[in-house]
Amino acid sequence: MVNTDRQTLVSTNSPRAYQLRTLLPNYNTERPEQILLSKMGIGYLYLDEYLIFREMNRCAERFLGVTAKTLLDRQWFVICNLRPMDRNNLRALYDFFEDLQVEKQMEIKWTVKGCDRYLLFKSVPLECESKNDFYVTIEDITVPKMLEENIKHMDRLSHLGLIASNTAHDLKNAFTCFKGFLQMEKENESGSKPEQWHHYLEFIQNSLEKFSSFAKVEQQNSLEIIHPQKTLQDTVRFLQGHASNKGIHLHFEDRNRDIPPVVANELELRHVIMNLCINAMEASKQEGEVIVELDYDSERGNVAIHVKDEGCGIPKVNLSRIFDLYYTTKQNGTGVGLYNCRKLIDSFHGTISVESSATGTIFTIFLPAKKAHFF
Ligand SMILES: Nc1ncnc2c1ncn2[C@@H]1O[C@H](COP(=O)(O)OP(=O)(O)O)[C@@H](O)[C@H]1O
Ligand SMILES: [Mg+2]
Structure with a gap:
């Protein structure tokens, strides 16, 4: 009792x-x-x-x-x-x-x-x-627990903000290029190429899907064996319309006949190249040249992609910051483009680096070549 x-x-x-x-x-x-x-x-x-x-x-x-x-x-x-x-x-x-x-x-x-x-x-x-x-x-433990929950909530919100700006950035790029592409197709009266349309509509769809299911955003596209020549050629071709609208000469150069395949994601690699080309064009003057170059370093077993421009260059003090999230020097910039590029190239187990001077900038991507298997 x-x-x-x-x-x-x-x-x-x-x-x-x-x-x-x-x-x-x-x-x-x-x-x-x-x-x-x-x-x-x-x-x-x-x-x-x-x-x-x-x-x-x-x-x-x-x-x-x-x-x-x-x-x-x-x-x-x-x-x-x-x-x-x-x-x-x-x-x-x-x-x-x-x-x-x-x-x-x-x-x-x-x-x-x-x-x-x-x-x-x-x-x-x-x-x-x-x-x-x-x-x-x-x-x-209500107070520490609530704080923890709040931090998680804030993380989610800032994550959402990041995805929103990523999506806005991707869609802006995709639509600008798509517009240029359609215009060029119309001018050349070459007839539309369904597979080109398909790639970029898929890209837009992908961006929107990431946005709408942001809980799953960390999920990455799967890796596959791809042939970089075709991917780069297609991407440059797609950007031609946008480049000629801006009076810029954009072209693709293949430096090696035997470029081996790489393990990456086709859509994401296109995305990276598109970002680098758009940055290069934004930094260039009229009549400027932007070159996407593909090479193979057989000694190191690396496929190299260079995106070169003759633009304004990046001051030395800023070089270490350009891959940072939200770092931008443009009035309407978002500062997510290069951040994304690095993340995607990392996920392909490659590297991305930059050299710049007052006469232009070169971005270099190295991707490990997919070794041939002999049985
Ligand atoms: N090819 C280039 N030439 C000169 N500056 C560049 C080039 N590429 C990137 N940058 C610099 O890096 C910054 C970050 O680029 P990015 O992440 O793509 O964001 P955004 O293009 O929205 O500014 C740009 O604002 C610019 O200052
Ligand atoms: Mg950019």
Whole structure:
């Protein structure tokens, strides 16, 4: 029986209560160590060998939103019936109380008077006590938990911002080039090439899909074996219309007849080359030349792609920052283009570097060549 008159937090009918009664005159009020833990903001529960609650402190009452009367002299599982609980929480409580001899902890969401709290239960085996004593402490971790949740939320928001600006950047580029491409097709009356349309519509679709399922944004396109000549040729051809609108001479040069394939993602490699060419064109004056060059370094086993321009160049002090996210020197720039290029080239296990002077800039991409397998 619990002595409610004296607001006791110690059961009166356990063997331990008997012990205490003989030792301490006021055993059945809150004991000094219980008070101390309460003052430290730590809830305390003591269970006997039958896993019956025998003691608790005020703090535990407050955290659990119950009075000692509800718990004391009852088996541990009464705690599962204190609050409506979902299966996960219930499972966690069962797992926790199953073996209190082991030091362990459990976080649980606990609703008191309509307020959600996060409680941390810890089992504290004390070597000095008998094996049949079980101690559990409870801490209120709502504030750190909320902070953690807030940080996660803010991360998500900034992630969303990043994807939004990525998408805006990609779509702007894709549409500008697509417009130029259509115009050129019309002028040359060469008839439209469905596969060219297809690539860029696919690119736009891809950007939009990434945006709409931003939870899955970290998912990358799969790697495949691709032939860089074709990819570069197609991309340059696609950009021709945009280049001639700007009065820039854009062309593709193949420096080696035997370029081996590489492992990359076709759409993403196009995306990288497109970004580099657009930057090069933005830096160039009318009549300027932009060259996309493809070469193979057989000694190192690398396929090299150079994007060269005769534009304004990048001042030395800025060189180390151009791949940084949101770094831009343009009024309408987003600063995500080169950041993305580097991320994509990294994912192909390649490298991207830059050299620049007042007479122009060269971006160089190295991609490991796919070695031929002989059986
Ligand atoms: N070919 C280039 N010539 C000169 N500056 C360049 C070139 N490519 C990139 N940059 C510089 O790098 C910055 C970052 O480029 P990028 O990430 O593509 O973002 P954005 O094009 O939106 O500014 C540009 O603002 C520009 O200052
Ligand atoms: Mg750019």
